[in-house]
Amino acid sequence: MKKQILILDDKIAIAKIISVYLSNDFDITYFDTPVKGIEWLYEGNTPDLIILDIRMPEMNGDEFLSYIKKNGLFKDIPVIILSGEESSATRIRMLEEGADDYILKPFNPMELKIRIRKVLK
Structure with missing residues (x-):
């Protein structure tokens, strides 16, 4: 059974x-806003990993990360931030708030796959 990734x-x-790079190894679910992701989680879905952008409509990635890490149902789901936000202060803050990794866009899909596997060990 493939592990589930929420993007x-x-x-x-x-x-x-x-x-394209991950679908052979993982089941992928995608939403364009964190609000839709939260709704999906509350429907009883639990991914093995979340890949999260920071700047998004309705709710930004910072708020989403804080929300799930404070929620007893979702706090143990690993999160990899995938963002164009280059600020060192932002990367540090996101890691302190509970992100398991932080990858800058543009990114190498093979590097992402390796980092996903390390987080999911």
Whole structure:
């Protein structure tokens, strides 16, 4: 059985790239806003990993990360931030708030796959 990855990014092109590289090894679910991701989680779905962008409509990635890490149902789901936000302060803050890894866009899909496997060990 494949592990489930939830992708939350407002750019569908990013989700397509990730899906192409990961769909042989993982089941992929994609939403363009964190709000839709939260709704999906509350429907009883529990991914093995979340790939999260920071800047998105309705709710930004910072707020989403804080929300799930404070929620007893979802706090143990690993999160990899995949963002164009280059600020060292932002990367540090996201890691302190509970992100398991932080990868800058543009990204190498093979590197992402390796980092996913390390987080899921």
